[in-house]
Amino acid sequence: MSRAEFGSEACYVPATKIIAQRSENWNMGNRHIAGCQWACVTFAMVLALLVTPPKIAEGQEQPLAFIGARLIPIDGPEIERGTLIVHGGRIIAVGDQQALAIPAEAQRIDVAGKTIMPGLICTHSHVGGIGGADGSGPIQPDVRIFDSINVRDSGFRRAVAGGLTTLNIMPGSGHLLSGQTIYVKLRRGHTIDDLLIYADDGWLMGGLKMANGTNSIRSGGGPFPGTRGKSASLVRQHFIKAREYADKVERAAGNPDRLPPRDIGLEAMQEVISKRRIVHHHTHRHDDIITVLRLSVEFDFRVVLHHVSEGWKVADEIARAGVPCSVIVIDSPGGKLEAAELSFETGGILERAGVLVAFHTDDYITDSRLFFRSAALAVRGGMTRSGALAALTLNGAKMLDLDRRIGSLTPGKDADFIILDGDPLSVYTKVLETWVEGQRVFDRADSEDRLYAVGGFGAGRDQEPYFCCFHEWMMRQYGLSQQQITQQQD
Amino acid sequence: MRSISPSGTGLVFRSTSQVDIAHAWRALLFACLVAFAVCNEAITEAQIAVRGDVVITMAGEPIRQGVVVIRDGKIAAVGRFGEVAIPEEFEVISAAVVTPGLIDAHGTAGLTGIFNQPHDQDQLENSGPIQPELRAIDAVNTREQLIEYLRSFGITTMHTGHAPGELVSGQTMIIKTVGGTVEDAQVVGQAAVAATLGPGATRSSGSPGTRGKQIAMLRQELIKAQEYRRKQNQPANDNGPPRDGETTASARDLRLEVLAQVLDGQLPLLVTANRAQDIASALRLAEEFKIRLWLDGAAESYLLIDEIRAARVPVILHPTMTRAVGEYENLSFETAAKLVAAGIPLAMQSGFEGYVPKTRVVLFEAAMTAAHGLTQEQALATITRDAAAILGISHRVGTIEVGKDGDLALFDGDPFEYTTHCLGTIIDGRVVSSIRR
Incomplete structure (x- = not known):
C-alpha cells in the first residue's frame, strides 16, 4: 500500500485507509514513497492492544x-470583545460578544479586559x-524519549505557567540521531501516558530527533563522527540501511516467514521513510x-529545521525547499562557533x-515561562505581529501534524x-490561566501554581534538566556536582 | 502606557507605535547623523545635544520634552527643550526616551568571548582555588564582540572580571563599553575581588570539596593576609614602622597583598552565593574580618532579608532569567522587588554564561524586575543610579546630571518593553552605537 506525502490530516486518517494527501501548509512537493503494509498491520495490532488512549476530558459536561x-x-x-464557548473539551464557538448566542445551560465566565488566545505550542x-x-x-x-520522562518534574508546571499546552519533548543534540520524540498535551497527569497524543488510528505521535554541526561531533574517535563529512556519511548509510529494511518488509507482504527480524530502531526509521x-x-x-x-531530498523524509541560527543566510533556499523552521531566540549570539551570528532578525527574514x-x-535553554518573549523579540527584530503569534501556536501545530486539532481558536479544535x-x-503581561481540553491546568490565583509561575522556595526541579550539549562550564555555573555532571555527559 | 514615576503620576513612556509614527523622521535624521558621525572621527568628537520626548534623568522627575547638552564629553546642561540653550554648532539628535547610559553591575564580557573557545575564555583560571592576584586589567579584551553587542543595547559601563567558579577567582574592574585598549576603557582598574561559595566552586578531587572546607580555606587565607599586613608594616628589626627604603620582614606576595587590600577595606569582596546557607556564610565571613561585602547572585536572598539588611550589604542580583536549576532552583522573579522593598541596595547584572546565551543583557534582566514588582523607576535604578552607587562610581555615571560623563541610551519607547528598540548609545559624548536593536 502506498501512502502519499504527509498532510496535516494524515495522522488522523485510519491506517487502513490512508489516502493521498498533499500538505497545504508545507508544500513539500510531490514526493511519493511506498509505505508498508506491515507497518499498518503493526499499527492495527497496537491499536487493538491499547487501552483507549486518554481522550478529551470527559468531566466538562457543562x-x-x-x-x-x-x-x-x-x-x-x-x-x-468576543466570546469563547467550550464544551466536552472542545471549542464550540468563537465570535463577537454581541453576535454569539450563548447556550442557556452554559456557565458564564466574565473575562472582560482579558485576552484569550490558543495555548502555546513548543516544538522543541x-x-x-x-x-x-x-x-x-x-x-x-x-x-524513545517517553520512556524517560518524569511527569512530576516541575518543568511541566512551569510550562503551563507560561501558557504552553502542547510540547514536542525531544532528546538532545549530542548525537546525529538521538531517538524518538514525543508530542504531549500538558494535562495534569500521574504518568507520562496521561499526557500522550494519539492519532485517530492509535499511532503514538512523535518525531525523530537528529542533529548536525558541532554538538554531535566528538573528538577522540570511537563511533562518533569527528567531522561534518563523516556526520553526513553516517546518516546516509543509516538511511540506506533503513530503506533496505523497509523494502524487505514491503516485499514480505505480511508473510511472517519473509519478514526480517524485528529491529525497533529500523521500525522507527521506517516511519520516517513512510513520512x-x-x-x-x-x-x-x-x-x-x-x-x-540535501539529505532530506536524497532520502525523501519530512523535516523541520530547528534553531537555524544562520537561517537568515539561506532563507530563500529554505523557502524553495518548502521546509519549515522552528527558530530559537537567544539573548545574545555566541556560546559556540555556529551560533556566533544568531540574530533576533531570523524570524522576520524567514517569514x-x-x-x-x-x-x-x-x-532548559530558555524557560518555558518566557516563551512569549521569543515571539516578542522576533517582532523587535522585524517579524510581523500576526506571524509571531502564529509562530507560537498554529505554525508549531503544523510542524507536529496537529493543526487539525490545536493551534487556533477554531470550533471543533481542542479547548486548549x-x-x-x-x-x-508585552513584558508586563502575565498568563492568568491555562486550559487544556476544557480543563484548567494553571491558575495564577492559586498559590501553588503561582509558586511555579514566579519561582521561590520549593519551586525547584525534581530532577536536574537535560542540557542539550554538555559543557562543564554550564554545570559549574549552576553549581551542579561532579556526579551530576557525569550523569549529564551523554 | 506605563508610568515611569513610582507614584504613578509622572510622565509616561510613549508606546512604540506612537513613536514609530510620530518620530519616523527623527529616526531617519538620527540615522543620518549617526552614519555621518561614525564615518567622521572629527564629528564624533564634536559637541552634542540629545533631545528626548522623555528624558529620564534618574535624578528627579523625568523631563518631558527634555534635552541633554554634552560638552567635551561631560554633561553640561539638562532641562526642558527651549529652556536650555543649545549652541548652534552642536549636533542635535532625538529619541522618544533618553536614559542614563546603562550599567551592568557584574558580568564577564571582555574576559569571556563570543566564540566560547579556549582562546577567548579568560574568565576563570582553574590552576588553584584561591588566586586573588589575577587582575582583570590584564585580561579584558575591550574590542570583544560581546561588549560591542551589549553596547548596542545602551549599556555604557560594566563591571567585569574574573568569573564565579573558584573560591577566589581573581579581580574585577569597571570599564566603559568602548575603548581601543583597556586603559582607554578603564573607569576603575581594581573594583573587587571575586569569590564563590557553594557547589559552584567545589572540586571533585582536591580542595575545596565541601562548603565547610571552602570557609576554612578562606578564613585561613585571610588570617595569613592579616599576618602579612602586620609584617609588611614592620621593619626587619622590629623597631617601629619601616622608613623609606628599609626592607620589610617578608617578601612581597601579590596574593596576600590583594587580600590585605580586602582586609583594609580598599577592595570589596564580591561573593557569589546563591543558597541561603552560602549567603549566611558570606555574611558571617564579612563580619569576622570586617570586610566590605558585595553579595552576588543571591538567589535565595529573599529568605535572609533581615540579615542582609542588618549587615548593610548591597546585593548584585543574579540575572532574573538565569536558569532555575542547581543552586538557582529556588530563584524567584520577585526577589528584586523584595530586596528593594526592604531597603537593600540592589543592582542587576548580566552574570556569567557558560554556553548560550554567551552573555545576558542587563537591560532585559531589569525589565523582568519591572514586570515582577518593581516600578519602572526602581527597575531602571538597578541598572543606572543604584548600580553606580554600589560600584562607587556615582560621581561619573548613573544619572543625567551636570558634570557627569556624557553617557546616554536612546530608545524608541519604554526601554523595558520587548518590542522597543535601542536606537543609539552615547559614551563620553560620542555616538558609539547606532544599530537599531
Whole structure:
C-alpha cells in the first residue's frame, strides 16, 4: 500500500485507509514513497492492544462561555470583545460578544479586559528530566524519549505557567540521531501516558530527533563522527540501511516467514521513510542547514529545521525547499562557533522569504515561562505581529501534524487556550490561566501554581534538566556536582 | 502606557507605535547623523545635544520634552527643550526616551568571548582555588564582540572580571563599553575581588570539596593576609614602622597583598552565593574580618532579608532569567522587588554564561524586575543610579546630571518593553552605537 506525502490530516486518517494527501501548509512537493503494509498491520495490532488512549476530558459536561475578552484566534482577525464557548473539551464557538448566542445551560465566565488566545505550542522542549540516546553510538532511533520522562518534574508546571499546552519533548543534540520524540498535551497527569497524543488510528505521535554541526561531533574517535563529512556519511548509510529494511518488509507482504527480524530502531526509521514520523533536525550553520535539505531530498523524509541560527543566510533556499523552521531566540549570539551570528532578525527574514516559522523554548535553554518573549523579540527584530503569534501556536501545530486539532481558536479544535492580563507581546503581561481540553491546568490565583509561575522556595526541579550539549562550564555555573555532571555527559 | 514615576503620576513612556509614527523622521535624521558621525572621527568628537520626548534623568522627575547638552564629553546642561540653550554648532539628535547610559553591575564580557573557545575564555583560571592576584586589567579584551553587542543595547559601563567558579577567582574592574585598549576603557582598574561559595566552586578531587572546607580555606587565607599586613608594616628589626627604603620582614606576595587590600577595606569582596546557607556564610565571613561585602547572585536572598539588611550589604542580583536549576532552583522573579522593598541596595547584572546565551543583557534582566514588582523607576535604578552607587562610581555615571560623563541610551519607547528598540548609545559624548536593536 502506498501512502502519499504527509498532510496535516494524515495522522488522523485510519491506517487502513490512508489516502493521498498533499500538505497545504508545507508544500513539500510531490514526493511519493511506498509505505508498508506491515507497518499498518503493526499499527492495527497496537491499536487493538491499547487501552483507549486518554481522550478529551470527559468531566466538562457543562458548556463554559468566556465572555468579553479580546480574542486572538490566530486563524482569523482579532475580536476586540468576543466570546469563547467550550464544551466536552472542545471549542464550540468563537465570535463577537454581541453576535454569539450563548447556550442557556452554559456557565458564564466574565473575562472582560482579558485576552484569550490558543495555548502555546513548543516544538522543541527538554522538560521532564529526560534522557535519550546514550554514549554507545551516534545513531539511536530505537530510543524513545517517553520512556524517560518524569511527569512530576516541575518543568511541566512551569510550562503551563507560561501558557504552553502542547510540547514536542525531544532528546538532545549530542548525537546525529538521538531517538524518538514525543508530542504531549500538558494535562495534569500521574504518568507520562496521561499526557500522550494519539492519532485517530492509535499511532503514538512523535518525531525523530537528529542533529548536525558541532554538538554531535566528538573528538577522540570511537563511533562518533569527528567531522561534518563523516556526520553526513553516517546518516546516509543509516538511511540506506533503513530503506533496505523497509523494502524487505514491503516485499514480505505480511508473510511472517519473509519478514526480517524485528529491529525497533529500523521500525522507527521506517516511519520516517513512510513520512509518518517527522524528523526534527537541530542545525545552526548555513551549510549545515543546506546539508539537511540535501539529505532530506536524497532520502525523501519530512523535516523541520530547528534553531537555524544562520537561517537568515539561506532563507530563500529554505523557502524553495518548502521546509519549515522552528527558530530559537537567544539573548545574545555566541556560546559556540555556529551560533556566533544568531540574530533576533531570523524570524522576520524567514517569514518574508515565505518559510513557515515557529519558535521553541529548547527548555532548559530558555524557560518555558518566557516563551512569549521569543515571539516578542522576533517582532523587535522585524517579524510581523500576526506571524509571531502564529509562530507560537498554529505554525508549531503544523510542524507536529496537529493543526487539525490545536493551534487556533477554531470550533471543533481542542479547548486548549490561555487567558492573559494584557497584550501577549508585552513584558508586563502575565498568563492568568491555562486550559487544556476544557480543563484548567494553571491558575495564577492559586498559590501553588503561582509558586511555579514566579519561582521561590520549593519551586525547584525534581530532577536536574537535560542540557542539550554538555559543557562543564554550564554545570559549574549552576553549581551542579561532579556526579551530576557525569550523569549529564551523554 | 506605563508610568515611569513610582507614584504613578509622572510622565509616561510613549508606546512604540506612537513613536514609530510620530518620530519616523527623527529616526531617519538620527540615522543620518549617526552614519555621518561614525564615518567622521572629527564629528564624533564634536559637541552634542540629545533631545528626548522623555528624558529620564534618574535624578528627579523625568523631563518631558527634555534635552541633554554634552560638552567635551561631560554633561553640561539638562532641562526642558527651549529652556536650555543649545549652541548652534552642536549636533542635535532625538529619541522618544533618553536614559542614563546603562550599567551592568557584574558580568564577564571582555574576559569571556563570543566564540566560547579556549582562546577567548579568560574568565576563570582553574590552576588553584584561591588566586586573588589575577587582575582583570590584564585580561579584558575591550574590542570583544560581546561588549560591542551589549553596547548596542545602551549599556555604557560594566563591571567585569574574573568569573564565579573558584573560591577566589581573581579581580574585577569597571570599564566603559568602548575603548581601543583597556586603559582607554578603564573607569576603575581594581573594583573587587571575586569569590564563590557553594557547589559552584567545589572540586571533585582536591580542595575545596565541601562548603565547610571552602570557609576554612578562606578564613585561613585571610588570617595569613592579616599576618602579612602586620609584617609588611614592620621593619626587619622590629623597631617601629619601616622608613623609606628599609626592607620589610617578608617578601612581597601579590596574593596576600590583594587580600590585605580586602582586609583594609580598599577592595570589596564580591561573593557569589546563591543558597541561603552560602549567603549566611558570606555574611558571617564579612563580619569576622570586617570586610566590605558585595553579595552576588543571591538567589535565595529573599529568605535572609533581615540579615542582609542588618549587615548593610548591597546585593548584585543574579540575572532574573538565569536558569532555575542547581543552586538557582529556588530563584524567584520577585526577589528584586523584595530586596528593594526592604531597603537593600540592589543592582542587576548580566552574570556569567557558560554556553548560550554567551552573555545576558542587563537591560532585559531589569525589565523582568519591572514586570515582577518593581516600578519602572526602581527597575531602571538597578541598572543606572543604584548600580553606580554600589560600584562607587556615582560621581561619573548613573544619572543625567551636570558634570557627569556624557553617557546616554536612546530608545524608541519604554526601554523595558520587548518590542522597543535601542536606537543609539552615547559614551563620553560620542555616538558609539547606532544599530537599531
